[in-house]
Amino acid sequence: MTNQQLSGVPAADRLAELRAGLAAVEHRIEAACAAAGRPRSAVTLVVVTKTYPASDTRLLASLGVRQVAENRDQDASPKAAQCADLPLTWHFVGQLQTNKVRSVLRYAHHVHSVDRERLVTALSEGVLKAERPPLGCLVQVALEKEGAQHPDLGAGRAGVAPEEVAALADKIAEAPGLRLDGVMTVAPLAGPLAGDPAAAFERLWEISTAVRAAHPAATMVSAGMSGDLEQAIAAGATHVRVGTAVLGARSRLG
Ligand SMILES: *Cc1c(COP(=O)(O)O)cnc(C)c1O
Numbered sequence: 001m002t003n004q005q006l007s008g009v010p011a012a013d014r015l016a017e018l019r020a021g022l023a024a025v026e027h028r029i030e031a032a033c034a035a036a037g038r039p040r041s042a043v044t045l046v047v048v049t050k051t052y053p054a055s056d057t058r059l060l061a062s063l064g065v066r067q068v069a070e071n072r073d074q075d076a077s078p079k080a081a082q083c084a085d086l087p088l089t090w091h092f093v094g095q096l097q098t099n100k101v102r103s104v105l106r107y108a109h110h111v112h113s114v115d116r117e118r119l120v121t122a123l124s125e126g127v128l129k130a131e132r133p134p135l136g137c138l139v140q141v142a143l144e145k146e147g148a149q150h151p152d153l154g155a156g157r158a159g160v161a162p163e164e165v166a167a168l169a170d171k172i173a174e175a176p177g178l179r180l181d182g183v184m185t186v187a188p189l190a191g192p193l194a195g196d197p198a199a200a201f202e203r204l205w206e207i208s209t210a211v212r213a214a215h216p217a218a219t220m221v222s223a224g225m226s227g228d229l230e231q232a233i234a235a236g237a238t239h240v241r242v243g244t245a246v247l248g249a250r251s252r253l254g
Helices: 005-007 010-035 054-062 074-081 098-104 117-130 163-172 198-214 228-233
Strands: 044-048 067-071 089-092 109-113 135-141 177-187 220-222 239-242
Touching: 010 054, 010 228, 044 198, 054 074, 067 074, 074 089, 074 098, 089 163, 098 117, 098 228, 109 117, 109 177, 117 135, 117 163, 117 177, 135 198, 135 220, 163 177, 163 198, 177 198, 198 220, 198 228, 228 239
Parallel strands: 044 067, 044 239, 067 089, 089 109, 109 135, 135 177, 177 220
Antiparallel strands: none
């Protein structure tokens, strides 16, 4: 079942599908926490609802989901408006252009994809203008950009090189209206850590440790998706971002 076929699915059937998806993911998270000797409460499931309709977000909320993530403002903005009556926390996890900041600030509680100073400035100014509560920010780390021996790897991908994290974290911490929540990564597709999510997430944990030494409240470690949440939990992730394993395969690139 792909998301473009969903219009024909009765709500009761879709609810049952989502309930089963959530139960399967919950089981995986519990097992991974147990294997890592971590309490289940140490890991928060953030359900990535991108490409799926607002009706799915409503069904997920009825099943107890409280944390949802989106990666494109064009889709997220109307969806969040349609779900404004629900007790949801919205995470923005996609590449964010500064011209979308004003819109994202209407619904997002956390942005996981802060990757440049210019964006920090835009978010800070936007929060002040909107007179909204502080925005939680995570530095997106591009592990494929680590080290001088791979200078062009991942050049076009989102995220800062590990050696640039501390400076960007300081900028966020100093910016009015922003709160430094922690660090985020997506397992790299290039570079020495490609194909080794366990090693990648361990590297993220080291980076998080350094950030927390300077900013003790920046405890969020956002890592792990449908295919690698176990490795992320083993390496200390506090937030796993799971889409496909809950909602089904996406029919277009998310
Ligand atoms: C789509 C997406 C996810 C979820 O991926 P799945 O493989 O569907 O679980 C997590 N994080 C980010 C940044 C994404 O864009």
